[in-house]
Amino acid sequence: MTMIVAIDGLAASGKSSLAQAIAKKCSLFYVDSGSFYRFITYRLLCEGISPDQHDAICSFLPMVRFHYRTARHFWKGRDVSEALRSSAIDELVSGVARIGLVRKKINRTVRHLVKHKPAVVEGRDIGTVVFPKADLKIFLLASEEARIARRNQQRQEWGHSAERECVKKNIRLRDQIDSEREIAPLVPATDAVIIDTSQLTLEETVARGCKLVQECWKKHG
Numbered sequence: 001m002t003m004i005v006a007i008d009g010l011a012a013s014g015k016s017s018l019a020q021a022i023a024k025k026c027s028l029f030y031v032d033s034g035s036f037y038r039f040i041t042y043r044l045l046c047e048g049i050s051p052d053q054h055d056a057i058c059s060f061l062p063m064v065r066f067h068y069r070t071a072r073h074f075w076k077g078r079d080v081s082e083a084l085r086s087s088a089i090d091e092l093v094s095g096v097a098r099i100g101l102v103r104k105k106i107n108r109t110v111r112h113l114v115k116h117k118p119a120v121v122e123g124r125d126i127g128t129v130v131f132p133k134a135d136l137k138i139f140l141l142a143s144e145e146a147r148i149a150r151r152n153q154q155r156q157e158w159g160h161s162a163e164r165e166c167v168k169k170n171i172r173l174r175d176q177i178d179s180e181r182e183i184a185p186l187v188p189a190t191d192a193v194i195i196d197t198s199q200l201t202l203e204e205t206v207a208r209g210c211k212l213v214q215e216c217w218k219k220h221g
């Protein structure tokens with residue numbers, strides 16, 4: 001297996017920002033596994049299937065094909081990446097991510113994507129389930145307050161509605177569902193390096209992450 005850096009953590013703890021920075025600085029392929037859960041949720045929404053219609057979801061899943069290029073998702077030739085961050089998807093995605101068949105499909109796709117490429121992969125269960133033998137595992141934490149403020153700011157930058165109470169409710173709900181689900185719950189791998197980013201700037205988080213990658217690189221020759 002080629003080198004894999006796994007980054008897991010709570011919603012808005014800084015996973016994507018850190019993973020993208022590491023990918024750029026260390027020339028690694030970048031995979032945002034959460035965007036695949038969002039893409040399936042988007043397709044279900046378009047079909048009018050809700051997360052509790054398990055049978056309908058399982059019948060529909062084989063029809064879902066991913067077109068993931070340069071960390072963006074396409075459907076019918078259109079870049080739908082921004083639509084994947086809508087509040088409708090924020091609300092439904094953790095329900096969809098509880099379904100075993102959905103997880104199986106995404107895990108297979110993610111493993112296939114990085115088969116021959118050194119990569120940095122971020123999500124919730126990358127170090128525990130998807131790549132339990134990853135060369136480096138990082139788990140990001142940040143206080144709820146910091147995460148709400150960051151996601152709020154980010155949503156404003158994206159031009160999406162950013163009602164603080166809605167952001168707070170959604171972050172709490174997803175953290176709870178993701179941590180308590182039966183399959184692949186959000187927990188740090190026992191061998192993960194835990195970084196609390198509450199008091200760190202993004203630059204400080206990136207510096208720590210890159211240092212860990214370089215140390216890991218040296219160890220693996």
Ligand code: CDP
Pocket residue numbers: 009010011012013014015016017018150151154197198200201202203205
């Ligand atoms: O991927 P995840 O949901 O974990 O978080 P993100 O989208 O990477 O980060 C949420 C926001 O927090 C971004 O706007 C980052 O710039 C900001 N941020 C951070 O990632 N790390 C810090 N130490 C401080 C801010």
Ligand code: CDP
Pocket residue numbers: 010011012013015016033034035037038093094095097122123124125126174178
């Ligand atoms: O960016 P943010 O941290 O808010 O979320 P995301 O990484 O885009 O993930 C969206 C949702 O997908 C999470 O809340 C989880 O329910 C699910 N997910 C998962 O179950 N396993 C993963 N490896 C990645 C995401």
